[in-house]
Amino acid sequence: MSGMEYGNLAYLVLLAVVLVFWFFIQNRQSLNKTMQQGAVWGLIFLGVIAAVGLWGDIRQTVQPQQLVMSDTGRVEVPRAPDGHYYLTLAINDAPVRFVVDTGATSMVLTQADAARVGLGEQDVIFYSEAMTANGVVRTAPVRLDDVALGPFHDRNVRAFVNEGEMTKSLLGMDYLSRFARLEINNGRLILER
Incomplete structure (x- = not known):
């Protein structure tokens, strides 16, 4: 990775940390429910990433062959x-x-x-x-x-x-x-x- 890419990555990580911190501060009254919802959204995000990563294999499997x-x-x-x-x-x-x-x-x-x-x-x-x-x-x-x-x-x-x-x-x-x-x-x- 180049220096510019490391800078972009650091910026995105910092932005994510700030957003997560703000989210927890805003929802500190119902932290348990917030954690459950966060876990659900995290699993949805991982599922989408897995589907995108495996799309070529999935398409090859369901595509009719000669x-x-x-x-x-x-x-x-x-x-x-x-x-x-x-x-x-x-x-x-x-x-x-x-x-x-x-x-x-x-x-x-x-x-x-x-x-x-x-x-x-x-x-x-x-x-x-x-x-x-x-x-x-x-x-x-x-x-x-x-x-x-x-x-x-x-x-x-x-x-x-x-x-x-x-x-x-x-x-x-x-x-x-x-x-x-x-x-x-x-x-x-x-x-x-």
Whole structure:
């Protein structure tokens, strides 16, 4: 923490002490009842803090996940709260979460995801370029040994690693066109082989 942050923290602590002291002085006639009410409000405050801190875990638990039906060759993916569709593929047995991007041509990995699937520095050489909505970025063409979506395995899949900053890897039309059917219906992305 910087000196400014310590100063702000000290100010807030002092303000809280003054407010608590004033509150107890004002309610000294019924101190027992005041303590009970203070405890209730303290527990409410802690509950709100816990809910905010755990919100990501709670949302992940109740959010519908992708459903792979191998007997029918169908994959269903619900639309996420942010309006996008996300697919988790196993690349070289490592799970990678992709945002489905029908406006992208290729499968594009972030540098972190590329490292996680086993692509080393010798595999990722940035010598090509791609035009994106944010302008031109350098990319490294790579080949992925095994890409799996449930029971569907594809070998020697062409992809790119983006040199720029990306929060999620992109799943473009080159991979999606491997499916015989691609449909978006009632907030669900449906893929069939």
